Structure formats: C-alpha cells, structure tokens
Amino acid sequence: MNSTYKTIIIDDEAPAREGLQNLLSQFPETFTIIDIAKNGIEAKEKIETQKPDLIFLDIEMPECSGFELLAKLEQIPIVVFCTAYNQYALEAFETNSIDYIVKPVKKERIAKTVQKLTSFQKNISQDEMLKVLKDIASKKEVKKMTSITVKKNDRLLFIKLEEVSFFEADNVYTKIHSDSGVYLSNETIANLENKLPDNFLRIHRGIIINKDFVNDIQKYFNSRFIITLKNSKQSSVTSGRSYNEVIKSWINT
Incomplete structure (x- = not known):
C-alpha cells in the first residue's frame, strides 16, 4: 500500500492554498502534494x-463550484471539503470517502483527517458521489461565513466578519475596513457578495x-444615499x- 496520498489542493484564494499547503507539509508521512489548482x-x-488519491476542495469558487467540479469527473478521488462556510449538514459527510473541514483550518483538524483516512476508500463512483451531494444539498443551512483570510508579510490573518464595517474595491484587490486596521484581500467584491452572510449589503459596485455598523442614512442627489458607519473613523x-431599490427595500424591511 502506498504510504502517502498523492494530493491536489483546490481553492480560489491564494492565502488559503498556501496555508493548507504549509499544514499538510507537516504530515509528510500521509500527504504528498503533487499540485495546486486555482479554480x-x-x-x-x-x-x-x-x-490524485486525494483532493482538498473549496466548495464555493467562481465559475465552477466544488460540487460542480465533482459532477464533471468520471473518477472521483477521496475528497476533503475545505470551506469558510458551516452551511452544510455535517452528517452528510459521514461517508467512507469524504471529509469536511471548516476554515480557518488548524493542524489539529488535519490530524483528525489523517486518522479518518484509514477507513476511506479510493475512487468513489460518480453515482455514489452525486447521491451524497444531493443529500448535502437537501440539508442546506443558512450560509454563514464567519471570517476572511488575508496575508500580511509571511503571516495569515483571520479577520472576523463581525469586526468588519465595510469592504471597498481597490483595483484588483479589496480593502477590508475593520477597527483593527485596513487589510487587502485578493477576493473581488463580486465574489464576496456571494459568500457573505445576510448582514452584509452591496450598496455600490465597489x-x-x-x-450592523450603520449609524444613519441620508438621502443624496441622483437617487443615492450617504451612509455613516459606527466604526472608529465614523466612515461615510x-x-x-x-442600488437605490436594494437600499430602499432594506430600509423598509
């Protein structure tokens, strides 16, 4: 029996890929990383x-989600879902071919995956996998992303969403405004809009x-609004x- 699992990491966020790669490298007797994929x-x-024998797979990715990817494969390896959302019923992952890790990933959780691998089977059939995915989809919970990962120098930081007052597009990056500082993310505003929980609202293309941080809202010309936030800078x-109708609908709810 092969002593290590040939592994591919699949995630659209560079900090998440690098963080997972660093963690898996601490288990050289179990994982051999043969490649990474950005989508x-x-x-x-x-x-x-x-x-590969095994893939670590992000669920929510632009263009082709983790679930959509698996549906397109003829031969499906062992899958460890790796996501920021705790939105799928975990019991659906209690199979002999799938594991589920909620970001931020920690070494202790990877160690648990290593233990579970002894009971996993390689190359689950597509029919079996699609049945599992159907079960997962039927047990969806409200999506709940709780933090966002950013890279600062050689460190990965996990910014809690409850501390973020707003996101602002900045060329190819997105600025994350929180009271602990301003950070840059590789995530686009469009991707974030699809991932963030309901207490976040897109009010401008950027x-x-x-x-939860809104202090007051004032009407502005050309069907726009000025929104003041209860952060340390009292940002406006x-x-x-x-986005006029979206904001009016929110105000009237």
Missing part, C-alpha cells in the same frame, strides 16, 4: 491527468457594508444609483 476548471484537467460611504 474548478483548472482542477478538472489536473485531476484527470495526474490522478462597496459592501456591514448593516455613498451608494451607487443602480
């Missing part, structure tokens, strides 16, 4: 050509606010005209 499309090609942000 589901790239992952499909690498899985089919390199035939701004998402935390509704201006909404975009095309």
